[in-house]
Amino acid sequence: GAGVSQSPSNKVTEKGKDVELRCDPISGHTALYWYRQSLGQGLEFLIYFQGNSAPDKSGLPSDRFSAERTGGSVSTLTIQRTQQEDSAVYLCASSPTRSWDTQYFGPGTRLTVL
Amino acid sequence: DQQVKQNSPSLSVQEGRISILNCDYTNSMFDYFLWYKKYPAEGPTFLISISSIKDKNEDGRFTVFLNKSAKHLSLHIVPSQPGDSAVYFCAAVNQAGTALIFGKGTTLSVSS
Numbered sequence: 001g002a003g004v005s006q007s008p009s010n011k012v013t014e015k016g017k018d019v020e021l022r023c024d025p026i027s028g029h030t031a032l033y034w035y036r037q038s039l040g041q042g043l044e045f046l047i048y049f050q051g052n053s054a055p056d057k058s059g060l061p062s063d064r065f066s067a068e069r070t071g072g073s074v075s076t077l078t079i080q081r082t083q084q085e086d087s088a089v090y091l092c093a094s095s096p097t098r099s100w101d102t103q104y105f106g107p108g109t110r111l112t113v114l
Numbered sequence: 115d116q117q118v119k120q121n122s123p124s125l126s127v128q129e130g131r132i133s134i135l136n137c138d139y140t141n142s143m144f145d146y147f148l149w150y151k152k153y154p155a156e157g158p159t160f161l162i163s164i165s166s167i168k169d170k171n172e173d174g175r176f177t178v179f180l181n182k183s184a185k186h187l188s189l190h191i192v193p194s195q196p197g198d199s200a201v202y203f204c205a206a207v208n209q210a211g212t213a214l215i216f217g218k219g220t221t222l223s224v225s226s
Contacts, residue, residue: 004157042120042218043150043158043203056212091157100148100207100214105157 002026004106006092012112013082021077021109025094032075033095033103034067038088049075050098061086082113117141118206120217129226133191137204137217142185144206148214149178149189152201161202162189194224 005024013019025032034046046059049069060067064083069075079086089110093103119138127133137147145166150158164171164178164187171178177190191198204217 043152043205043214043216045214045216048212056210059213093157100146100205101160101163103160105159107155107157 004092004094004104006090006106006109008109009107010110010112012114014114015084016081018078018080019082019111021079021090021111023075023077023092023094023106025073025075025092026104027073029094029096029104030072031095031098031103032069033093034075034077035091035093036088037091037108038085041088043091046077048098079111082111084113087111087113115140116217117144118204118215118217120202120204120220122220123218124221124223126223126225127194129196129224130193133189133194133198133222133224135189135191135202135204135220135222137187137189139185139187139206141206141209142182143209144215146207147178147180147187148205148207149176150203150205151198152203152219158203191222194222196224196226198222199224 007022033048051072052069064080067077089108091108093105095102117140148163149161152158162173162176162178164180180187201219201221203219205214
């Protein structure tokens with residue numbers, strides 16, 4: 001079946017604008033995760049959803065970041081008033097249940113803030 | 115303050131030899147660790163994990179060793195193959211089990 005998909009694959013925006021990144025998990029996967037990888041940095045865990053709820057939002061870098069998941073499927077990561085330091089590849093993953101071992105990653109969205 | 119550290123940014127190994135990638139952590143309460151491999155322009159893929167109740171876990175060419183007293187784990191790849199060339203990330207699950215904490219990665223290059 002289809003893997004995890006993310007859109008857009010690339011996004012260039014101006015500083016101060018809002019952006020929405022979308023993740024479509026594998027059908028039937030109840031858990032969904034967001035990560036980012038900044039240039040020269042390692043992977044940074046942002047948030048995960050079990051169903052539609054996110055038990056721990058402390059990984060989001062600032063209050064400009066928010067994420068939601070509706071219907072236990074698609075998730076959006078929204079960044080308000082983007083800053084240049086938000087430039088990164090944003091990765092989404094899903095797993096059948098909440099399991100760190102069985103995550104399937106999408107190809108990522110490369111965000112560039114000018 | 116980094117809680118998971120991979121102090122070697124890069125490692126070069128010849129095909130057929132052993133690759134050893136190291137990872138240190140600071141929080142003794144971490145009890146589950148994972149290794150991921152990442153190729154350029156692709157998402158990471160899970161490689162192997164280990165629980166703190168074990169000191170070794172093996173899967174084919176990949177073995178992870180955990181030394182709890184030293185707060186150190188290592189990934190051994192034997193024999194190394196050119197297709198193993200990638201960035202390897204070590205990660206720990208936080209105490210609450212709600213997040214992964216990653217190291218900055220080690221780039222492995224295996225030459226034929």
